[in-house]
Amino acid sequence: MGRGLDNVDQGILYHLQRDARNTTTEEIAETVGVSASTVRNRIAQLEEDGIIKGYHPEIDYEAANLPLRVLFVCTAPATEQAEFVQKMLAVQGVVDVREMLVGKRNIYVEAIGTSSQDITRITDTLHDSGVTIESSEIMRQRRVQPFNHFFFMGALDDDVEGDD
Known part of the structure; x- marks a missing residue:
């Protein structure tokens, strides 16, 4: 299983989730209370351990003229679930496939398109892949935020100091 994360790791993950592209290791170091080189070493270790799997752009699909975002809720037989997930990831337009720990409604497929075609x-x-589509809904908006467990208390302390 995975390794435990200390406060420094959690602080780094919090900042990277908030804005990986525009946050320097120096800024992270200042908040978490270690040197910038320690932050760089920790990030390298988190990547090597597979805890940080990659850095992905957040895309506004509507602004990119890809206005249709659909969530399909499907049921796949448990024995074929892994095979089905691989098939779905190969389909043009599919951006996210999630496996759920239930018997029915156990696969969520998010797809992006420009047209009803x-x-x-x-x-x-x-x-055609043999799953049952339980429902399909057009998604209006999705908002993502850093996992609160990674929220670094030092970031709050800085804001509060001037309030005395």
Whole structure:
């Protein structure tokens, strides 16, 4: 299983989740109370351990003229779940596949398209792969924030000091 994370690791993960691209190791170091070289070494270790799996852009699909974002909730037989996930990840337009720990409604597939034809093609592909589509919903917006467990208390302390 994974390794435990100390306060420094948690502080680093919190900052990277907030804004990995525009946060320097110096800024992270100042908040978590270690040197910038320690932060760089810790990030390298977190990457090597597979805790940080990558850095991905947050895309506004509507602004990119990809206005249709659909969430398919599917049921796949447990024995074929892993095989189905691999098939779905190969489908053009599929951006996220999640496996749930339940018997029914156990796969969530998020897909992006420019037109109803795109969504129809993805729907047909899902059907042809042998899963049952339980529901499909057009998503309006998705918001993501850093996991609160990684919230570093030092960041709060800095804001509060001037309030005395």
